[in-house]
Amino acid sequence: MGRFLHRRAWVTPYALLTPGTAWLVLFFIFPMYYLGKMALSQGLFPIFSFNWAWGNFSDSVSAYSTQFVRSLEYAGIATALALAISYPLAYWIAFRGGRWKNLFLLLVIAPFFVTYLIRTLAWETILSDNGIVVRTLQAVHILGSDGRLLATSAAVIAGLTYNFLPFMVLPLYVSLEQIDHRLIEAASDLYATRPASFLRVTLPLSLPGMFAGVLLTFIPAAGDFINAQLLGTPQQYMIGNVIQSEFLSIRDYPTAAALSFVLMGAILVLVLVFARVLGTDRLTSGAAA
Amino acid sequence: MRWIRRHVLDGYAALALLYLFVPISVVVAFSFNAPKGRFNYTWQGFTFANWEHPFAFPGLSGAVQVSIEIALLSSLAATVLGTLIALALVRYRFRGSATTNLLIFIPMTTPEIVMGASLLTLFLNWRIPQGFTTILIAHIMFNISYVVVTVRARLVGFDRHLEEAAMDLGANELVTFFRVTLPLIAPGILAAGLLAFALSIDDFVITYFNAGTTITFPLFVWGAARVAVPPQINVIGTAIFMIAVGGMFANVVFQNRRTRRLA
Numbered sequence A: 001m002g003r004f005l006h007r008r009a010w011v012t013p014y015a016l017l018t019p020g021t022a023w024l025v026l027f028f029i030f031p032m033y034y035l036g037k038m039a040l041s042q043g044l045f046p047i048f049s050f051n052w053a054w055g056n057f058s059d060s061v062s063a064y065s066t067q068f069v070r071s072l073e074y075a076g077i078a079t080a081l082a083l084a085i086s087y088p089l090a091y092w093i094a095f096r097g098g099r100w101k102n103l104f105l106l107l108v109i110a111p112f113f114v115t116y117l118i119r120t121l122a123w124e125t126i127l128s129d130n131g132i133v134v135r136t137l138q139a140v141h142i143l144g145s146d147g148r149l150l151a152t153s154a155a156v157i158a159g160l161t162y163n164f165l166p167f168m169v170l171p172l173y174v175s176l177e178q179i180d181h182r183l184i185e186a187a188s189d190l191y192a193t194r195p196a197s198f199l200r201v202t203l204p205l206s207l208p209g210m211f212a213g214v215l216l217t218f219i220p221a222a223g224d225f226i227n228a229q230l231l232g233t234p235q236q237y238m239i240g241n242v243i244q245s246e247f248l249s250i251r252d253y254p255t256a257a258a259l260s261f262v263l264m265g266a267i268l269v270l271v272l273v274f275a276r277v278l279g280t281d282r283l284t285s286g287a288a289a
Numbered sequence B: 001m002r003w004i005r006r007h008v009l010d011g012y013a014a015l016a017l018l019y020l021f022v023p024i025s026v027v028v029a030f031s032f033n034a035p036k037g038r039f040n041y042t043w044q045g046f047t048f049a050n051w052e053h054p055f056a057f058p059g060l061s062g063a064v065q066v067s068i069e070i071a072l073l074s075s076l077a078a079t080v081l082g083t084l085i086a087l088a089l090v091r092y093r094f095r096g097s098a099t100t101n102l103l104i105f106i107p108m109t110t111p112e113i114v115m116g117a118s119l120l121t122l123f124l125n126w127r128i129p130q131g132f133t134t135i136l137i138a139h140i141m142f143n144i145s146y147v148v149v150t151v152r153a154r155l156v157g158f159d160r161h162l163e164e165a166a167m168d169l170g171a172n173e174l175v176t177f178f179r180v181t182l183p184l185i186a187p188g189i190l191a192a193g194l195l196a197f198a199l200s201i202d203d204f205v206i207t208y209f210n211a212g213t214t215i216t217f218p219l220f221v222w223g224a225a226r227v228a229v230p231p232q233i234n235v236i237g238t239a240i241f242m243i244a245v246g247g248m249f250a251n252v253v254f255q256n257r258r259t260r261r262l263a
Helices: A003-007 A011-039 A055-063 A065-096 A098-113 A116-127 A132-139 A153-163 A165-177 A181-189 A194-205 A207-222 A226-231 A239-248 A253-278 A280-288 B002-030 B060-091 B097-108 B112-125 B132-156 B160-168 B173-202 B205-210 B217-227 B232-262
Strands: A041-044 A047-050
Touching: A011 A041, A011 A253, A011 B060, A011 B097, A011 B112, A011 B132, A041 A253, A055 A065, A055 A253, A065 A098, A065 A153, A065 A165, A065 A207, A065 A239, A065 A253, A065 B002, A098 A165, A098 B002, A098 B173, A098 B232, A116 A132, A116 A153, A116 A226, A116 B002, A116 B217, A116 B232, A153 A165, A153 A226, A165 A194, A165 A207, A181 A194, A194 A207, A207 A253, A226 A239, A239 A253, A239 B112, A239 B205, A253 B112, B002 B232, B060 B097, B060 B132, B060 B173, B060 B217, B060 B232, B097 B132, B112 B132, B112 B205, B132 B173, B132 B205, B160 B173, B173 B232, B205 B217, B217 B232
Parallel strands: none
Antiparallel strands: A041 A047
């Protein structure tokens, strides 16, 4: 630590922190408190009274368990697909990108500067019944002559996979790019074959990036309602669609608030399980390298 | 064999990059479409008309203006607030830094719909009417974390000896901060500001829950998607895309020049 630190009074960090953290407390923590209170309330819009209505949780979960399971399923498949697309791409940019690395990263991020909704509407065009994808798949008999892509689970999952890709590619790239190439050379000096050195050196060292990427993809995908709304039908609706309509159309705020909390809780549990499966010790050692 | 493996990966990466641009090329192409009906879903014919009259659709220009205002104000505010937090976290050891880190991290792992819904209940409880102000409040909130993370990354890789040298040469702390520290972390702050601007102008979910009757560009697209999709939406989308990519490209060039000049 430099003199910059020593001369300053102990209040300086707090002075720097306070405006921003106060904003987060006021507009992130407080809202969560009110959402929790709402989840335990009863009544009809606009008058809700708080009375520890724990039943809201069991009622809303049993009423919408299908959408819950579907959300986790769609988000899980989309995350796996995004990982399969992103890992080789991130690996290629990190190890083969050379001095064009930043340009390739720019290319990865660039498409996401087209507004989310417009991108999804573009998928609607691409997957539409008269579109080139459906025609081609029909021509090679993967789809029947009246088969369609739009308004199916496949379309919703395709949209989810595409829409969160940079959140997968960027953390993967960061962890792959940090790998000390001497470690890989050492592995081959010790007669590891290329697949073996990948599996024993590169892959473990990229786990922190994979962990971050999976989280950053899975979380928004599980809470999404736009893809199901634009690319699917009510048969594909996810929990986000339910929360959205409970809040903004039906105005049953307690049910919607309870569902929001269950969604957060479910995500938290999955994240912890995932961290355990991946091995937190390996994660931290990877981060330290 | 090695040749094949090497080029399999090249091919895969090329395909992945191509895939990323498929919907974008559709968006750009359809901004030149001359649709016959209200929906811009099938190719009918080429025209420049949409680009000549990008706002030739009622309500569109107002929505774009609201989006730009909110994006400017929220990215500015979040960049200031977030940079201060990043400075505190990297430069000082203090009680509560772990809690602060958690407070920065949690909003990034909370589904947007939960954040939007919780803000809705807050504004309902505090009887704050929803509109421009509530959207702005929400955007500043979700942007702070991203600014902190971006600026912190720049600060961590910072050579402290430069500051010490400035002070050895007689500069006081304020002068050192404005003449040495700030110029060196400026690219990080600029990148954070651009990111915040992009996140704000693109945000739909949180805005949707807290907009009241105010309409931003994404809300306009959402409303339009149900009744009519004018090609002007593609024009605005393409324009935002080109401006943003241009800005990022300039930032990359700027940083490269800087590092070369400093080297």
